[in-house]
Amino acid sequence: MTALLRQFFRICLLRDRPQDLPAAGVLLGFCIGVYFATGVCVAWPGREFGEAVLISLMDTPILLGFTAFLLAVRSHTERWLQTATALAGAGTVFNLIAIPMVLLINMGSFSDGGITLWQSLLELSILTLLIWNIAVIGFIYRHALELPFLAALVVAFANVGLSVYLINLTVNART
8 A cells, every 4th residue: 555655656746657557446446535535625624514525526527537538539548547546646645735734724723814924825835736736637647648748737727727617616506
């Protein structure tokens, strides 16, 4: 298990490729489950639990479906298992890093009179984490779709943008 976690960290550091992961449906199922659960934990602070579940329930299939669509367009459907595993595993790593940051921001210990230095640093850290996450998604797409890195970054940004848009549309429709 630690070797696998190390491999996901290496993917996040742009060192290992998605094709370096084992092609195992059980591993993909596990990674999807953990990605979903950690996604709920990231969305939950500051929201109702049901809304956090809805957000993760939307984000996970968007990520996997968008990836399946891209691989089908590029005629690389045989790469879906390892690509989806890499995305869910790397996404889990990012979620685990984000959880304490989101909890700190939503603790309510910051002053109501304005944004404090610590809050600004935490928000900057989350923005940096998001940019890094998009770069890793692009890195994974680069290898899976055989695209230049810049094109893969555009596709990764489109994936994240689509997810954020559809989630906001759904969450705002509920309120």
